[in-house]
Amino acid sequence: QQPVQSPQAVILREGEDAVINCSSSKALYSVHWYRQKHGEAPVFLMILLKGGEQKGHEKISASFNEKKQQSSLYLTASQLSYSGTYFCGTVASGAGSYQLTFGKGTKLSVIP
């Protein structure tokens, strides 16, 4: 079952912050985040494993609350280059390691 992402779309001005949420109805083993620019392939951002860890990559970080089966992606001081569609992917606990199911994405537009 697909994870649910919110919001579906968001528009930011440069320098503003954003949070993208991802929730699942299943117990999760891992959450993955990818970004896809228009007409391009999805590009990996990070993986979070159960254990409630938080990861960061420059000004993009994420958290994973395994009890709530939720993850959030935090983008701080957004840059024009952050524009794109962000996908969360989930692997359910007990599922095959390959069964990465993606949400429908959150379209982020950063404007000057």
Add this chain to the structure above:
Amino acid sequence: DAGVIQSPRHEVTEMGQEVTLRCKPISGHNSLFWYRQTMMRGLELLIYFNNNVPIDDSGMPEDRFSAKMPNASFSTLKIQPSEPRDSAVYFCASSLSGSYGELFFGEGSRLTVL
């Protein structure tokens, strides 16, 4: 190193025709995925290969779809006969070990069936 290579990048065909999409994964990767992306359904996993063996094809929508991986450096996704509802972007991705790590996606093959 080259990334995942897919061909063709664009394919326009008529309903009923056979379509073959090709993928060359990153050398050394033992996992290969075929995904289909549409506006309505997002990214859907079609089939997964591990060490050239199909592990799960439950995402393949119909018998019209088939996939092969004859060796570690080549995979094909075939649609025969094609239908307009097959129009989508088809992505191939490879990784070192399933979804435990990063998936490297190819640029995709955009298929339009008229």
